[in-house]
Amino acid sequence: MKKQAVLIGANHRPAEPADSVQIPGDRLDRLAQLLAARHVGAFDRVDLVRNPNRQALIDTLESACVALQRHDLILVYVAGFCVTDDRGSLCLATADADNPAVLTDTLPLASLALMMNLSASQQQVLLLDCAHENTRPVGVQGSQTLPTADLGAPFRSVVTARAPFLPLPAINPIRMDKGDAGEPAGKVSFPLADSLIDLLEKGDPSGSRRYLSLSRLCELLGRGNVEAAPGQTMPSLSVYHADPSLQDQPVAHNRAYVSLSRACARQLSRGETSNKNTARADHGQACGRQPRTEWFKYAVGLGVVLFTFLALLAVSGWSLRPVQVMVWNNSQGILNFVTAVVQTDPASRPFHDLLLTGGHGPVMIALPPGNLLMGSSDSEAERFPSEAPQRKIQLERFAVSIGEISFDDYGRFVSATGRRLPEDEGWGRGERPVIHVSWHDAVNYTRWLSAQTGQRYRLPSEVEWEYLARAGSTTPFSTGSCIHTDLANYNGKFDYARCGARTGVQRGQTLPTSALPANPWGLYHVHGNVWEWVEDCWHTNYQQAVASAAAWTQGQGGQCERRVIRGGSWRFKPGYLRSAARLWSETDESSQDIGFRVVRDL
CATH class of the missing domain: 3.90.1580.10 (paralog of FGE (formylglycine-generating enzyme))
Structure with a gap:
């Protein structure tokens, strides 16, 4: 399975140039570094796009989506400023949009979701960090909530958070180009970016799982790890899971993960400083250590496995290849049976059998x-x-x-x-x-x-x-x-x-x-x-x-x-x-x- 991410900073605001609202470029750079890092996100490809015009944004998304296969994962993160068109739909402002009254150069969020539908990938994640003007064009009625129903698909999870937005006089412009420095006196907050960077750097505080699953990631993002600016409240997070199976999809390594053996070792080490024998007994029980009779059962089971392996090795003329072929090829039937039981999609996972002479058979x-x-x-x-x-x-x-x-x-x-x-x-x-x-x-x-x-x-x-x-x-x-x-x-x-x-x-x-x-x-x-x-x-x-x-x-x-x-x-x-x-x-x-x-x- 390949993993690909597209990070878009479409931060242009359709207003006077002096009122442009943009996210600092170092946030997107840091997010891209973490997703690409082998020990964190381990994404195979991360595309970073800053302030694209409408056509460049469409081309980037299309090229990223069509290259993926069924079992690949694609994550699309969009930070930007949204305006509302005359039908009440939220649209992403691109570098083409210079007038809030002319929305033909913006990209509707629903169109962004339609472009993701071009991909064959059945594992998609869409993260939206959208600042939004408090006013609407004249004559537009209705709610200003993000249209998750238009963004969803049977194989996509959507996470939306509309950032709080300060009045225009309080906003100082920042450019997204690499190397820019400085923060505005009053700024738009992008909570998903800040929280996601924090989680990727520090990991799940519980440390109980090796990977950050999609459901766990959304749960932690929803707690609002980023503090709100004075006089503002953080927006609520909206999470949409179309397919429950996506909730357990691993997104990144959990940097706070501590294996059970390491956790027990730390407990024993702390206990031995005070009372060695008591600490070993107490912490051993806390870590799930079993009585010696239990270990005897495990030893017997291991002996049976070892005897079976030696018997197979003897039958095959003391060659490992026939044993490897027999174990691997028979396991494929078991795995396919389990997959058929737990999976509703008719298409199963591809597999191949090993050949005695080396190599493998057809997929x-x-x-x-x-x-x-x-x-x-x-x-x-x-x-x-x-x-x-x-x-x-x-x-x-x-x-x-x-x-x-x-x-x-x-x-x-x-x-x-x-x-x-x-x-x-x-x-x-x-x-x-x-x-x-x-x-x-x-x-x-x-x-x-x-x-x-x-x-x-x-x-x-x-x-x-x-x-x-x-x-x-x-x-x-x-x-x-x-x-x-x-x-x-x-x-x-x-x-x-x-x-x-x-x-x-x-x-x-x-x-x-x-x-x-x-x-x-x-x-x-x-x-x-x-x-x-x-x-x-x-x-x-x-x-x-x-x-x-x-x-x-x-x-x-x-x-x-x-x-x-x-x-x-x-x-x-x-x-x-x-x-x-x-x-x-x-x-x-x-x-x-x-x-x-x-x-x-x-």
Whole structure:
């Protein structure tokens, strides 16, 4: 997981230049240093922007947000002066806004939240330190509270605090440029900045946790660590948690953290100065020390673990690698089961299994159990008779590779078995999907992968493939009723049902396995790039199919010298990319646009 912060000091006030109200630059500098410090915030990237104009502010936020992935954390802090537009919405004054009556160059706070929605990150924090003029434009009615409802999202926590604001005659201008010194006689307070710096420097006073969680951070900020100026009262803090799971998200290291062993050592050290024996007994009990009989139980348990480890080591020929592979790979199933129990999001965490020969297998993701309406309806454009009749099927949990098997993945198999690496058509290897592989080649890869990991890998059944491709959708594509060359690799010279799929883009080759956006379950290129082998024999329709997720390989007129391929490819029209579309290929045939992905039993 990556962590990124954007700190914005948009402190321009739309008034006379002599009345500009700005936050001292050293506060933002210090906050940026603490967030970037490895032993404090440990953020991978911190962007600091001072007094941007409206377009620069939009560009900064967009570039920061679109670069993040699903499990990354983004923290956006905004300190500035807010004005109210003619609709009663609070807007952030930028360097463009020189007249309080002209608000076209300001940025509505709700628009700021919409820009954060561009990010794929499901862990977002928005902190707002906003000073606000006491007056409104003529004719504006209603409350002046910050619109947290407009700022919220299912995956975002919002913390707002409107700073107290002194009358204009009491304010002296300060510039935000680095190196400025001096404080105004009467100034705007920015309580979130001051309190956040204080907490990052000193940590949680309780010292009981290694990290500052989001909920704990908000709780401490709400106590108002910064003293109010004479004649002023500090504003109340407003905290909005859309997703309860975000409340335990670690934001920074707790610099006041003291481990239990260190705390007990200090207690014993203080006790020994007065009465050694009494102190050891009292403080040992306070620190949770157990009687010697308890330690005997722990010793027995440790002995059992050690004996089991030595037994496994002996069975594996006294080589650590097989033990490591077995323990690691079996733990993945346990972790995915626990994740499925405690997590409501269908998309699970990515994982991989270790290989006996070194390295690891393809990156996998566990899919939830669910129901699938397989096939297409009579009303779906460009459907084939082979996609009927529709039928409902229930599926259990299984894991699938997040993308097609790449040349890198397949290359480990080739090196271990002495096979010849397939041709790449001059397009490159690496992370591009392996091509020129027959159905038999794909099956042999899954068997080798199973032997290397101790887990059961295989090609997906046709039911499983359509389930993962739809990702809960019932539309022709997981993207909806249409597809676009920004979302899939196909022949963009053709349209689909006049929906706008004809973009004129025809790449004429494969793309790396994660080059385009993933579907809602985190799977790449389920539409287009390469056709994908599945386990099933070819049947001309679903007339005799049973309502089972297992591969349909025997009986009912199946042609097992032909196997089903799914998903479409870079050289096919968009209609072939539909979730229900299906074709076949000979089992010993290979092609420049056929690859495969694998599934793993859980």
